[in-house]
Amino acid sequence: MKAVHFGAGNIGRGFIGLLLHNAGYEVCFVDVNEALVSELQAKRQYAVKIANEQGDTYLVDHVTAIDGKDVGLVAEMIAEADIVTTAVGVSVLKHIAAAVAKGIELRLASGKAALPIIACENALGGSTILKQFVYEHLSADVQKDADLHIAFPDAAVDRIVPLQQHEDPLQVTVEPFYEWTVERSPLLASQVEIAGVHYVDDLEPYIERKLFTVNTGHCVAAYHGYLKGYATIQEAMKDSEILAKVVGALQESGAALVQMYQFDEKEHALYIDQILERFINPYLVDEVARIGRSPIRKLSPKDRLVRPALLAYQYGIPVTELTAAMAAALHFNNADDPEAAELQASIKEHGLHYTLTKYTGLEAQHPLHKQAAEQYRAQESVLQAAARGAGSL
Known part of the structure; x- marks a missing residue:
């Protein structure tokens, strides 16, 4: 053959x-x-x-x-x-x-x-x-x-x-x-x-389960890992704060998937645990820059952050960590990534709200847009404080 x-x-x-x-x-x-x-x-x-x-x-x-x-x-x-x-x-x-x-x-x-x-x-x-x-x-x-x-x-x-x-x-x-x-x-x-x-x-449930668990969790770890200066996913996942954010995001997307496709709740929780174990595999070294690359694609309305966040919102599921990851993605500024450069240029020229709407499809009055914008500002303050602290050393 x-x-x-x-x-x-x-x-x-x-x-x-x-x-x-x-x-x-x-x-x-x-x-x-x-x-x-x-x-x-x-x-x-x-x-x-x-x-x-x-x-x-x-x-x-x-x-x-x-x-x-x-x-x-x-x-x-x-x-x-x-x-x-x-x-x-x-x-x-x-x-x-x-x-x-x-x-x-x-x-x-x-x-x-x-x-x-x-x-x-x-x-x-x-x-x-x-x-x-x-x-x-x-x-x-x-x-x-x-x-x-x-x-x-x-x-x-x-x-x-x-x-x-x-x-x-x-x-x-x-x-x-x-x-x-x-x-x-x-x-x-x-x-x-x-x-x-x-x-x-019927493939769609399996595609979305994978995209909104594996890919979602991976990029949540990558974008928050980038904010804290980690080079690899394995390093980022050792940080208890980042681990909590990944787990929280997967619980949000998971609750939406269970509602959407009637997955067994306990089986999906086990699936999430399996994914987390894969992220911390000590025999793999996966770079934050690789997982975080192409942030425009990953912020698009049907991709791994916005779509599960919207599904969860539509089902009345509280969404915090998925929007925090959207905000962190807007901070991703890898010099070797053209999409990251485009995002930063858009924020600088047109502002945060315009950029959020342009790349996520979330209108300025949408609650998820407002939440992501607030989280972006909070992350920005932390980064600025860290920069001031490093400059005073």
């Missing part, structure tokens, strides 16, 4: 590539990083180390890679594949759409079996987003044919894969836990389901 996977980065190799390999697929990675592609072509294998006490290591072999800029070759590989997956980031999906479309055209012309194309991204409806971009490159007739033979099942993925450096550039370290949930598709009913993948009929 053959798999084409877009994105040969740490997540692609350490998560999706590993699972596809374990399920019996020969994996062809597609990437625009020429050095990475060359390494994979030369070695045709790499090691995945599990961040646990034993340091378990797995060999992923029978792999290769091709240059994503070679659209013709990428299309040929897709035409012959049994599955296509991505782990490139939602913003990159539009850039791979033309190659995917070309591959679909070749595949449909050859009359091969139905093909699943799964975007494994941290977003709601990643595969649906990719499909929309791909269909922009297909004629109406080809779109109709694709509807009968090409499936774009949405997925929820969860595995912490931090930034890392190894002597071997292909080696990657990942946490022991993983979850890859895929919605079932009628087009794929005859295909064997992939070992290690959890298939469900």
Whole structure:
């Protein structure tokens, strides 16, 4: 069996590539990083180390890679594949759409079996987003044919894969836990389901449970950790005040999820405990800068802070820590992050309330907007006091 996977980065190799390999697929990675592609072509294998006490290591072999800029070759590989997956980031999906479309055209012309194309991204409806971009490159007739033979099942993925450096550039370290949930598709009913993948009929509850627990908790730790000057999530989670804020935010989002999807309250509490244990894994080092990056995306109305806060508010659940995290995100000023720079420029030029509304969608009179603004000012006072104290030393 053959798999084409877009994105040969740490997540692609350490998560999706590993699972596809374990399920019996020969994996062809597609990437625009020429050095990475060359390494994979030369070695045709790499090691995945599990961040646990034993340091378990797995060999992923029978792999290769091709240059994503070679659209013709990428299309040929897709035409012959049994599955296509991505782990490139939602913003990159539009850039791979033309190659995917070309591959679909070749595949449909050859009359091969139905093909699943799964975007494994941290977003709601990643595969649906990719499909929309791909269909922009297909004629109406080809779109109709694709509807009968090409499936774009949405997925929820969860595995912490931090930034890392190894002597071997292909080696990657990942946490022991993983979850890859895929919605079932009628087009794929005859295909064997992939070992290690959890298939469900209704994906949305699982996507939002993951986004509003794992991703929410992670960025709460990151933004409050940044305010206190911590470099890693593990350091931040050792701070009792930050731990309390993460727990509080997950209780708020969790209460909303239980109301929205009728999750079992006790089971969801156990799920939260499991997530917290993952954040403090001593065998992982995850940087605050990595988790906090792209604050504009993370402050958007349907993402990990604003949406669960609005859901909780609508259900009459008190919201304090989610808005505090929104406020902390507005302080995130990583010089290497263009979105952080844009936020700071907006606050400086247009003021806090304009910026809050622009990026969160919360109007100035909304109670959550007012609360986040008050918390921002309180955090600002603490930062200023700390700066004065450091200056007097």
